[in-house]
Amino acid sequence: MDVKAKTKTNYLNQESEHITGCEALVRSLIAEGVDIIYGYPGGAIMPVYDELFKYQDQIHHVLTRHEQGATHSAQGFARISGRVGVAMATSGPGATNLITGIADAQIDSTPMVCITGQVPSHLLGSDAFQETDIVGISTPVTKWNHQITRAEEIPEVIAKAFYIAKSGRPGPVLIDITKDAQFETFDFTYKKCEGVRSYKPVPKVDTSILKSAAQAINDAKNPMIVWGQGVILGEAEQEFKAFVEKSGIPAAWTIMGVSAIPTSHPLNVGMVGMHGNYAPNKLTNECDVLLAIGMRFDDRVTGKLSDYATQAKVIHFEIDPAEIDKNVIADIPVLGDVKDTLSEILPMIKEKSYSDWHQQFKDLLKIEFEKVIKNDLHPTKDGLTMGEVLKEINLQSRGEAAIVSDVGQHQMIACRYAEFNKSRGNITSGGLGTMGFALPAAIGAKMATPEREVVAVIGDGGYQMTIQELGTIFQTKAAVKIVVLNNDFLGMVRQWQQLFFDKRYASTEMSNPDFVAIAKGYHIEAKRVSKREELATAIQEMMTSKEAYFLEVCVEKEDNVFPMIPSGASVSEIRLE
């Protein structure tokens, strides 16, 4: 099913027309270039749905099976395309069901606009049916939010919402519209928002700071880069690649940053953080200059903060001033959009190579390969590993697919082993760790980029948190490929219980249903494999399918993800077993 709008009326800067608030809202969304909305109707948003019905040739509404699914689909849409994702829900429970997705978008800086219906303004505060203070509830997890009680506010507020969601460090915006404002009529015109006086999305680049950063980089003996999602959000992949290649500095990534440069790039030294690679974690505490580019020193990246890179001079390239010195003190804070700062610093950087230093990364990788990677990717035991599934997906997708992962062991394996040739390839819930993210996010990702292969890799636990979105896949025919890595456990929690709670497996073992039968119940092609010799064929069948496909892979029940930095330990204390 083609979900892209066929026609587009231009509502930008036109003469005013007397229309209702709900029609104005739909026209405003069209004026912002929205062609897909993910949502769920209900009482307080029904006038808007009535308009969506009239405008369905211009704007497509995808009925998810739960409002949380709508937010994750909007996130998947935004993450893969860079466009603002839109989710819609009714008041009360519809609105509160959006919260998890909004919090996820906030912590992972995803541009999203959520629109909720609200009870009529004369009932506000009266505990009316399906009334909830969604502006109050969503305040701590939105970049901005606002309640509209008069129709005439709609165009200006919607324009502001899209501007704020997308500009600077992106984030989620929630707009709550009372039912009377939806019905009220007014003279509608639409203008794009060009600025908000109290909001400065991108700090000005300070050339003198750039010079001292360049000096420190040129003087470095053993420098190291850790890049994050900022490179992708800033659409600075080319600038970043040029910078890495000219400077010759080994570059490691956070799970939000991967795919900004191809995985196979010779200067890519792997993933940092709790389940990242051995070399970049260890050598974080041995480099003399640490360049943090578009990342925020999450605790899963730094481990014990007081033992993190204390020997290094830290240069922090960052768009959000509140991130400077929040977790790690920056010796040289380079504020600005990385697209600008990286291209401005490039001519100041000397061309260098650090062969001895690179050798240290290679030596440590060899150790990790022997202890971990070999067993993950080339297992000799009977049971299937999650790693070999990823290896097969890599092989057959040739790094072109977007991998949408959920949260847990399979996520860490997917991030560690997935190979990417294209940016925006890794879509995962990084900051919030939202189980249930992947299935609906994959739907949004596929709809935003129908030409791209989208493979959702999900654990048996997270899959069941939003499994109802199979209904959305069935109805919309979104050709999402779903791989459930089933170990009949909440694997990551079980791993912690094994390592830190003397194997007391409290509430982590799962009696699972027949996932293949469930998928088939939704008329989705489905298969289960549990033997190594069946794996390649099954993945091939999935990848060549033109439609949605579900593949359950029964993997070893009690495998662990290594390396691992135990919670609260230093990056130097990374364990290989």
Add this chain to the structure above:
Amino acid sequence: MEHTRKQYTISVYTENNIGLLNRISAIFQRRHINIESMNISVSEIEAVSRFTILVNMTEVNVRKIIGQIEKQIEVIKAFYHTDEETIYLESCMFKIKSELLFEERQIQNIIKESDARIVTVNRDFFVLEKSGRRHEIEMLHRELSAFGIMQFVRSGRIAVTKDEMKITEMLAAFNN
């Protein structure tokens, strides 16, 4: 030094917006920081509100809080200052039985010595107002407590800084 707890006055210049109070107080709440007092009023700039927030925390954390406050869309600028860098005061009101004013000579002396002002007097009660430092207000409270206070209220701290706050030029730059 940066890690010792101290009293800081945070001044936040904002657009006048419903919900902003929630947004700002949430930043303190997330970090489990108690707000000692808060005052919201108009500022020297037309249509710009000013929050004056008193907290007890380390300078390292107050800096992080300032960053997170400034990040809010409707916040124009936030500053933090120590007591030494500001001129500050609080106001308070006492409601006291009128008969005491005539029966207890001591009360009249307390009023005179404390620089408090009688706002109103009627047959049943009189209202006393006093502005000043916290300790002066506390002393007056202690002295009057002996006679019985019908009602007492004290405002949040308000403060102006000794140095200039470069907000006006900033706003001019925004407008251009």
